[in-house]
Amino acid sequence: MLYNSTQNASEVVSSAQAIAQGISKDGGLFVPQQFPKYDRADFQSLLSLDYKGRAEKVFSDFLTDFSEEEIKDCVNKAYTAEKFGGNNPAPMAYTQLGGNLLNILELWHGPTCAFKDMALQILPHLLTKSLKKTYDGKDAVILVATSGDTGKAALEGFKDVEHTKIIVFYPVDGVSPMQKHQMNTQEGGNVTVCAIKGNFDDAQTGVKKIFTTPEISEKLGENNMLFSSANSINWGRLLPQIVYYISAYCDLVNDGKIALGDKINVVVPTGNFGNILASYYAGLMGLPVAKYICASNSNNVLTDFINTGVYDKNRDFYTTMSPSMDILVSSNLERLLYKFSGDSDAATKGWMDSLKATGKYEVSDEVKAVIAEKFFGGFCDEEQTQNTINRLFKQSGYLCDTHTAVAVNVYEQYVAETGDTTPSVIASTASPYKFSKAVLKAVSPECKLPETEFEMVDMLYEVSKMPVPAPLACLKDKKARFSDVTEVDKMPEYVLSALSIE
Numbered sequence: 001m002l003y004n005s006t007q008n009a010s011e012v013v014s015s016a017q018a019i020a021q022g023i024s025k026d027g028g029l030f031v032p033q034q035f036p037k038y039d040r041a042d043f044q045s046l047l048s049l050d051y052k053g054r055a056e057k058v059f060s061d062f063l064t065d066f067s068e069e070e071i072k073d074c075v076n077k078a079y080t081a082e083k084f085g086g087n088n089p090a091p092m093a094y095t096q097l098g099g100n101l102l103n104i105l106e107l108w109h110g111p112t113c114a115f116k117d118m119a120l121q122i123l124p125h126l127l128t129k130s131l132k133k134t135y136d137g138k139d140a141v142i143l144v145a146t147s148g149d150t151g152k153a154a155l156e157g158f159k160d161v162e163h164t165k166i167i168v169f170y171p172v173d174g175v176s177p178m179q180k181h182q183m184n185t186q187e188g189g190n191v192t193v194c195a196i197k198g199n200f201d202d203a204q205t206g207v208k209k210i211f212t213t214p215e216i217s218e219k220l221g222e223n224n225m226l227f228s229s230a231n232s233i234n235w236g237r238l239l240p241q242i243v244y245y246i247s248a249y250c251d252l253v254n255d256g257k258i259a260l261g262d263k264i265n266v267v268v269p270t271g272n273f274g275n276i277l278a279s280y281y282a283g284l285m286g287l288p289v290a291k292y293i294c295a296s297n298s299n300n301v302l303t304d305f306i307n308t309g310v311y312d313k314n315r316d317f318y319t320t321m322s323p324s325m326d327i328l329v330s331s332n333l334e335r336l337l338y339k340f341s342g343d344s345d346a347a348t349k350g351w352m353d354s355l356k357a358t359g360k361y362e363v364s365d366e367v368k369a370v371i372a373e374k375f376f377g378g379f380c381d382e383e384q385t386q387n388t389i390n391r392l393f394k395q396s397g398y399l400c401d402t403h404t405a406v407a408v409n410v411y412e413q414y415v416a417e418t419g420d421t422t423p424s425v426i427a428s429t430a431s432p433y434k435f436s437k438a439v440l441k442a443v444s445p446e447c448k449l450p451e452t453e454f455e456m457v458d459m460l461y462e463v464s465k466m467p468v469p470a471p472l473a474c475l476k477d478k479k480a481r482f483s484d485v486t487e488v489d490k491m492p493e494y495v496l497s498a499l500s501i502e
């Protein structure tokens with residue numbers, strides 16, 4: 001299977017190259033030239049496999065330049081029962097709200113309690129094998145700018161993976177106390193964590209600048225290292241996300257919730273558009289999905305786009321209680337546009353150029369029509385998010401985090417508007433304990449909030465009796481290893497000194 005750039009179809013690479021490189025030289029994203037197609041018999045045989053078996057099947061159909069052994073090795077190292085608290089890293093939970101059945105796909109049982117573990121536990125293994133095939137003998141240096149979840153998930157994924165080093169920068173006042181503590185206590189011999197005196201954009205710009213400074217790359221080269229990327233536009237992060245939609249469908253069949261061949265909807269709390277795109281890709285492979293329901297918070301640029309065909313990032317930015325969805329430019333949407341324009345690199349490049357120049361673009365009427373047929377876009381505000389957490393907990397005892405609550409609320413809106421009762425899979429993207437303060441306020445509006453993060457965790461446990469995930473509970477008594485804070489313009493020196501390069 002070969003991959004090409006969304007912005008230049010003549011740029012063609014292998015999957016190893018796509019993963020090692022991360023992004024195409026022309027600025028486009030790598031997409032598979034075609035999608036493997038699964039028929040009824042394929043799904044039938046997937047039913048009897050466990051998550052790892054299903055993952056191996058999907059990976060081997062896309063990563064045709066990897067051997068069976070290589071794929072098995074990656075999958076076995078990533079999705080261990082130890083790391084994901086059981087044999088199914090992405091289990092279903094079934095509950096109800098106001099007469100609607102909720103089939104909740106819990107994607108947060110990994111080491112950092114957010115869905116990004118599903119991809120970031122396997123990416124390091126895919127990446128080291130890809131590097132061996134493309135730039136043999138070099139060590140990869142992963143630079144990450146994070147607003148919270150990605151940084152910790154990447155650190156856990158790359159921790160002590162040979163031939164890799166990872167350096168994470170976060171805005172000193174821009175992450176939650178739990179997120180900061182998760183990162184500063186990170187173990188591993190190849191990890192570095194540093195705060196910067198600036199916001200997330202400053203961190204991101206700083207990292208991009210280091211990537212594109214030739215003198216720094218040369219210095220790395222002299223030391224047998226090269227930069228690589230773990231962010232969500234890397235194909236190696238998208239592919240693992242396709243697996244859990246296919247696996248969820250198999251689980252629904254095995255649990256007697258649907259019959260093989262029945263259609264489902266999917267509902268995804270969306271930020272950078274990676275997770276929902278993966279569900280759409282699963283649909284292209286034959287997963288019977290009727291509607292893709294894209295849920296946003298007050299940063300509802302995607303809702304407007306799905307409803308009007310106009311993408312316009314020139315608008316107010318809101319800081320919400322679902323921070324991982326506080327995004328105005330959803331990078332992975334570019335891949336959907338490429339597909340919807342009939343694999344047109346010229347059309348995709350046109351829209352992306354317009355976005356760069358004016359912050360805005362409008363797709364053609366044909367593309368608008370396909371979007372309207374397949375996608376539903378909705379959003380909810382802060383009050384609705386809290387209210388949804390509260391109702392779901394009061395009515396069915398199910399505790400969900402703020403991001404998942406946005407998805408549940410938009411799903412309710414969808415059913416109310418359309419009357420469509422097709423069984424729907426709702427992606428649950430984080431443990432409620434990662435956002436204890438907001439969740440506690442939602443379920444116990446009358447309680448007096450304690451001071452510290454771990455007191456809030458304890459109180460939320462008292463209220464809900466839902467077990468605190470071990471990876472968060474064990475952080476309580478852990479001492480911070482990292483406390484560095486640097487100026488934004490000192491980031492390049494910081495990186496070189498962390499790598500012990502003169």
Ligand SMILES: *Cc1c(COP(=O)(O)O)cnc(C)c1O
Pocket residue numbers: 114115116149232269270271272273274275276324325403429430
């Ligand atoms: C990253 C993240 C999202 C958004 O996912 P995208 O793939 O960027 O759309 C939603 N919820 C949580 C908890 C996340 O960490």
